[in-house]
Amino acid sequence: MIDQKIVDPQHLFFEADREKRFITGSEAVKEAIKRANVDMAISYPITPQSESMHLVGDLFAEGYLKEYFRGENEFAVMSEVTGAAMAGVRVFTATGGPGTLRAFEMFPTWVGARLPIVCAFLTRGVNSPLTIQPDTIEMAFMLDTGMLMLHAEDAQDLYDMLLKAFIIAEQTDVHIPIGVYADGFFVTHTRETIEVAPEDDKLPGYNPYSSPVPVMDMVNAPVRQMRDPFVMKSNFISYATHASWQQEVLAAGERARKHIDYYLNGLLEVENEKADILIMTSGTAVSQSREAIALAREEGINVGLVKLKSIRPFPTEEIKALTENTKAIIVPEFNRVGWLAREIKSVVKDSDKVMGGPRVFGGMTMPVELILDEIRRCVS
Helix, strand or coil: CCCCEECCHHHHHHHCCCEEEEEEHHHHHHHHHHCCCCCEEEECCCCCCHHHHHHHHHHHHHCCCCEEEECCCHHHHHHHHHHHHHCCCCEEEEECCHHHHHCCCHHHHHHHCCCCCEEEEEECCCCCCCCCCCCCHHHHHHCCCCCEEEEECCHHHHHHHHHHHHHHHCCCCCCCCEEEEEECCCCCCCEEEEEECCCCEECCCCCHHHCCCCCCCCCCCCCCCCCHHHHHCCCHHHHHHHHHHHHHHHHHHHHHHHHHHHHCCCCEEEECCCCCEEEEECCCHHHHHHHHHHHHHHCCCCEEEEEECEEECCCHHHHHHHHCCCCEEECCECCCCCHHHHHHHCCCCCHHHEECCCECCCCCCCCHHHHHHHHHHHHC
């Protein structure tokens, strides 16, 4: 193994000198995992995440990981990741698009088993006819799995969120999985300058005995996931056990708020919050919204920006407070269903002022002019 220095997360995240790298989002995944003190990574290729996990495999060859292998398919990978986490190791994987759907059964299983797995979802279209192009529709399917969901705007976010996700997920009062989402190709295959911590530093290792449920080892009985009476019986005790456990999992997600708020400096980021018009979005749509806002400013239109970093837990109270006096909210999205607009409408007092769009899908980029047209409509 490579001889790295274990440093306090506070130091690695906020205090260590950073080096500039001109790299792709896929390479940003590698840089995060290099410093994350991951024990095991398991992979299966699917565009656009294949390169990321290939590069993580290079880390194994270089001595940064103890174990790395390719699974039989996406479902197998997520099942193998489950076993690794149950055995008490820090484990990482990635998927996207059809891979997310093929593995879907395992994500609520991770949550129910209280496994602090970190998975990168590098999103793509899943519709027929087949496409490998960028789309965030899979995030709509993931909203109610119980996983925490962070959405990266760019490669810098992807690096930071992945590295911090391990520490957030492993908090004893949280201890549920985190999905870090980034828009495929727009982030994974675009090269930009990001800042990374020294490669000689790494996070402290995972202590599985900080888990709120027993780790599966040679001493503790393998009861982390289920007990036979609760699974096989149809009676009040069984129903109450499952109901209370699901409530506890949801509560764990709520308890994650304070950790996400601390490590990510808030669940959302706001610019010009007093503006009558707010653009509220996540992922790479944030970057294009910034350009549209600059163009609107040249036309004398005052527009603010709300960047959502956390989708689960959702920044409900923050959005309520921000939008109380707002006249219009524009929600650009890279999917056809408008899942983010629905989420925002569910918490805004007057949902009629939420404009569900513009939306592009099937792999299209979003012309900045589309967002600008929505801004003009709001002032006309």
